[in-house]
Structures are given as C-alpha cells and as structure tokens.
Amino acid sequence: MALKETPSQTAGPFVHIGTMPAIAGLKAKHPRPGNILARDGTLGERIRIEGAIYDGAGALVKDALVEIWQANANGQYGSNDFTGFGRAATDFETGLFFFETVKPGRTPHRDGRMQAPHVMLSIFARGINIHLQTRLYFSDEANAADPVLQLVGAPELVATLIAQRDASHPLYRFDIHLQGDRETVFFDF
Amino acid sequence: MSELAEFLPRDRSWHPAAVPSAYRSTTYRSPRRPLVVVPQSIGELSSPVFGDTPLDPLDNDLIRNHATTGDAIGERIIVHGRVLDENARPVPGALIEIWQANAGGKYRHGNDKYMAALDPNFGGCGRVISDAEGRYSFRTIRPGPYPFPNDGCAWRPAHIHLSLFGHAFVQRLVTQLYFEGDPLIQRCVIVNTIKDPKAIDSLVAKLDMDGMQAFDCLAYRFDIVLRGRKATPFEEG
Numbered sequence: 001m002a003l004k005e006t007p008s009q010t011a012g013p014f015v016h017i018g019t020m021p022a023i024a025g026l027k028a029k030h031p032r033p034g035n036i037l038a039r040d041g042t043l044g045e046r047i048r049i050e051g052a053i054y055d056g057a058g059a060l061v062k063d064a065l066v067e068i069w070q071a072n073a074n075g076q077y078g079s080n081d082f083t084g085f086g087r088a089a090t091d092f093e094t095g096l097f098f099f100e101t102v103k104p105g106r107t108p109h110r111d112g113r114m115q116a117p118h119v120m121l122s123i124f125a126r127g128i129n130i131h132l133q134t135r136l137y138f139s140d141e142a143n144a145a146d147p148v149l150q151l152v153g154a155p156e157l158v159a160t161l162i163a164q165r166d167a168s169h170p171l172y173r174f175d176i177h178l179q180g181d182r183e184t185v186f187f188d189f
Numbered sequence: 190m191s192e193l194a195e196f197l198p199r200d201r202s203w204h205p206a207a208v209p210s211a212y213r214s215t216t217y218r219s220p221r222r223p224l225v226v227v228p229q230s231i232g233e234l235s236s237p238v239f240g241d242t243p244l245d246p247l248d249n250d251l252i253r254n255h256a257t258t259g260d261a262i263g264e265r266i267i268v269h270g271r272v273l274d275e276n277a278r279p280v281p282g283a284l285i286e287i288w289q290a291n292a293g294g295k296y297r298h299g300n301d302k303y304m305a306a307l308d309p310n311f312g313g314c315g316r317v318i319s320d321a322e323g324r325y326s327f328r329t330i331r332p333g334p335y336p337f338p339n340d341g342c343a344w345r346p347a348h349i350h351l352s353l354f355g356h357a358f359v360q361r362l363v364t365q366l367y368f369e370g371d372p373l374i375q376r377c378v379i380v381n382t383i384k385d386p387k388a389i390d391s392l393v394a395k396l397d398m399d400g401m402q403a404f405d406c407l408a409y410r411f412d413i414v415l416r417g418r419k420a421t422p423f424e425e426g
Binding site: 126 | 193198199200201203204205206207212213214215216217218219220221222224225226227228229230231232233235236237238242243244245255273274275276277286287288296297298299300301312313314315316350352358359361362363364365379380382383387388389391392413414415416417
C-alpha cells in the first residue's frame, strides 16, 4: 500500500447544504439524488421504508443524513432504469426519514451463496466521526440462510436489522439505535 | 481487472474511532458493540455512478454559484488536487460534494444559530468530478472559524466539508479539509478525534503559490486518498 486513506471527519449538523441542498433551502439547477427511487415503470414491488434514528439517551437524531444503496427487483446493482441509490434527511421536527423504492431481489454473497433481499444504509451526522454502515432486511423474507445474518449470529442482534412489514401496506418500519440495549448492528467491510 | 477484486481493509486505527471523546456530540452517538466484519460482495464492490452527472459550469465556483448581486465576500481561494487510491492510482470520475461556512463562519442553514451575518451572495455548496487523471479544482472563499457549544465554547478551525464517491461503495468517504498554519487546528476537539498526527496532517491543505491566479486567488493543494484494491495475483507476479 503506497498511500493511507484520507481520514474521515464528521459530516456535522449542516451536511444537507452539500448533499441535499434543497433541504437547507438552497436552489440547485440540477436535481440531486433524493428519497424517491421508484419511478413510473420501475420493475418490482413498490415499498416505503420509514424509520427514525435514536441516540444512546433515547433522543431522536434530527440532523442525520441516511443513504441507501440497493439492487433492483432482479438483484442487479446499478441497472439503467433504477439507480438504487437514495438519500433522505431525518426530519428536523419529527426525526423521521423515509424512502419510496422497490423491494430488491436476492444477490450473491462473495462465496456464491445467495443473500436475502436487503438494502445497505449509511448514516452521517454530527457526533458520528466515521459513517455507520448497516443493512436493512425484510420481515416477510426468508432471512435465516443469509450469510451475513449468520455472521451476525445472535437472534437479538439479527433482530436489529429486520424491518417490520406493516400488515396492511407495503410499508416497512426500520428504526436505528446508535447506542444502548437495542443498539443496531453496524458493519465493517 | 475483475469487478469483484476486493479492497484493502479500512485501517480503523487511522480514522477517528466511533467512541465518546472530548467532542461531546459523540457521547450518545457512538455504538458500543464492535463492528461486524463482512466480506465484500457485489453490493459493497459496486457503486452509484456519478462520473457522467451533468454539472452546471458554476457548480465548482462557490464565489458565484449562489450569487445574486456580486461575488461572495471573503478571501478568494482555489482548492485543487488529485483523488488517488491507496495504490497511488488516480481515481477518475469521483464525485466530490462540497459545503462550508461563509467568510464570517456562518452556514446558510436554518439550524445554524451563530450570530455572524449571512452573505447573500454565498451558498456554501458546490460539486466537482475528478478528471481522467484524478484532478479536481474548485474556487471559493476561505471559510471563517466559528464557535460551537462543547463543554462551554469551542472553536472550529476554518474548514471545508467534502463528500466523495469513488467506484465502489466501500470507498465512500466524508471528511473535512483544514488550512495550513491555522492555530485552531491543534485545539479542535473534532480534529483531535484522530489520534495519529500524520493522519491529521493529511487533512491540512497546503498553500500552493504555483497554483495561485495572479491578482485574483490564492491556491491550496489538497490530495484525497480513497481505499484501493488488493493486489491481484497478476500484479504480484
């Protein structure tokens, strides 16, 4: 290795200016990636992912940026008709974030086994020195054989990664706990 | 090279750790359990592609891109450098998103309560994409230092926030650049979440008199390093 990676620094409380300028009230000439990924004609089941981020004192994190990266309904990343990348800010008042997207398909793990459908998430905020990386899985999918969830192991830890499907709507609730008894599992890769 | 060539592991001891520190905002926002290490599969090794994003000609000119009645107020500077990977290869097509305070240390953001004045001609938002040799450049004003609550009043050194996308999700990076000679750098609790002085120094942009624009702008040089791939058997042989 010839060079060291540039070290991370917190995105700070004003991350929206550079990443979601409209949220900060700035006009942009070109649209930026936002939280609506599903368009007319996008293949797959339309879903809404909704959640909140809690800190170790149980307070809502209202200044975070959440990014997602996911495969399309066929399990392909970066297809022409579906970027698979989205951004949402936690609401300054309610702390909620949401995405309108499609349920991703299964994708291969490095060892060739198939992974359960999942969405990758990154969290950036004041007080987070280097972005936190996690995965969202779906409560109505067969998750037991997923190679990454098997690495996570303990059922109570796996449970932090499962978004719960609302009985009547294609809506999944996914709350993230940065610290504490219900702390979400975060990944390094 | 295969799209699935793995990246070198991230050196977490070089980065600031997600642990409570003198930077008080970390207290309740740092996980306690160790990170779970997972192999890099297709999702980690692919990335949204931004190299062809249509940019506005003023996107990398923060002096003018949100101006209405004239140029933004402040010390006019150019920040330029290269985006490289850990193998010292250029990273072309990297999207760099930029945000910063104005010359008085005030952000154009409703949540910034600092008393300093807004500049009606400064938005503090820009972006640029690295070229075929990994080079990038943007023009802006030097941001001012500002105070923030942290066990009383702490001060941030002048800094510019940078967000980068390379060619793989594993290369995602958000960081801040500082300015050579700023006495607030060593006093900053956020800078000091990084332990290794060499790592801190790598976030300090250096005055570059060769890059200045005569009678217009000073220049600062700042190279950015993203994670690199492990050597392939072919390269080792």
